[in-house]
Amino acid sequence: EIVLTQSPGTLSLSPGERATLSCRTSQTISSRFLAWYQQKPGQAPRVLIYGASNRAPGIPDRFSGSGSGTDFTLTVSRLEPEDFAVYYCQQYGSSPKTFGQGTKLEIK
Amino acid sequence: QVQLQQWGAGLLKPSETLSLTCAVHGGSFTAYYWTWIRQSPGKGLEWIGEINHSGGTNYNPSLKSRATMSLDTSKAQFSLKLTSVTAADTAVYYCARAGGFLGPWGQGTLVIVSS
Numbered sequence: 001e002i003v004l005t006q007s008p009g010t011l012s013l014s015p016g017e018r019a020t021l022s023c024r025t026s027q028t029i030s031s032r033f034l035a036w037y038q039q040k041p042g043q044a045p046r047v048l049i050y051g052a053s054n055r056a057p058g059i060p061d062r063f064s065g066s067g068s069g070t071d072f073t074l075t076v077s078r079l080e081p082e083d084f085a086v087y088y089c090q091q092y093g094s095s096p097k098t099f100g101q102g103t104k105l106e107i108k
Numbered sequence: 109q110v111q112l113q114q115w116g117a118g119l120l121k122p123s124e125t126l127s128l129t130c131a132v133h134g135g136s137f138t139a140y141y142w143t144w145i146r147q148s149p150g151k152g153l154e155w156i157g158e159i160n161h162s163g164g165t166n167y168n169p170s171l172k173s174r175a176t177m178s179l180d181t182s183k184a185q186f187s188l189k190l191t192s193v194t195a196a197d198t199a200v201y202y203c204a205r206a207g208g209f210l211g212p213w214g215q216g217t218l219v220i221v222s223s
Contacts, residue, residue, distance in 0.1 A: 033208070092210075099152055
């Protein structure tokens with residue numbers, strides 16, 4: 001099983017700042033099979049990024065993804081109030097399709 | 109616009125069988141895998157397994173063969189059964205379409221296991 005480790009666990013920032021979230025996999029994966037999700041309280045997650053760097057339809061361009069091998073990054077260039085949520089990475093190239101434990105992005 | 113609507117019993121006793129169903133509205137039912145994921149209170153996401161339009165399945169070994177997925181192509185519905193539930197199975201259960209990444213998702217069903 002591929003283990004995904006996200007850091008930091010909690011990130012405290014202010015609106016307008018830049019957020020950088022990390023996801024490290026326990027073994028090399030193809031960047032084609034790495035996704036990022038956003039989850040707000042009481043809601044199901046929604047996909048932001050797939051294939052490590054492709055924005056899903058309707059996702060603002062302030063969200064970007066990068067990385068390869070075992071190290072992947074989600075960047076939010078300028079935080080909006082609605083961006084404060086929990087973010088999960090997921091690998092879907094190898095079964096079981098595992099998630100990271102999440103990074104909570106909170107308002108400072 | 110594809111939408112997933114899910115339902116099932118929300119309160120179970122230990123050793124009972126969890127049963128959930130997800131209906132797919134719009135889009136193709138045969139072109140994707142269909143997935144179940146759960147989220148324990150205050151915890152992260154756990155992939156339970158997936159099923160394709162032919163009935164081929166793939167489960168998370170962590171569930172130790174307690175999970176069974178099925179589908180009804182004529183109704184564009186798929187289902188999850190999880191046997192011998194314990195308190196550790198208390199979670200919000202989500203269905204989702206899997207075209208690689210997951211989305212869209214159902215609204216979630218809170219399942220509580222308590223005696």
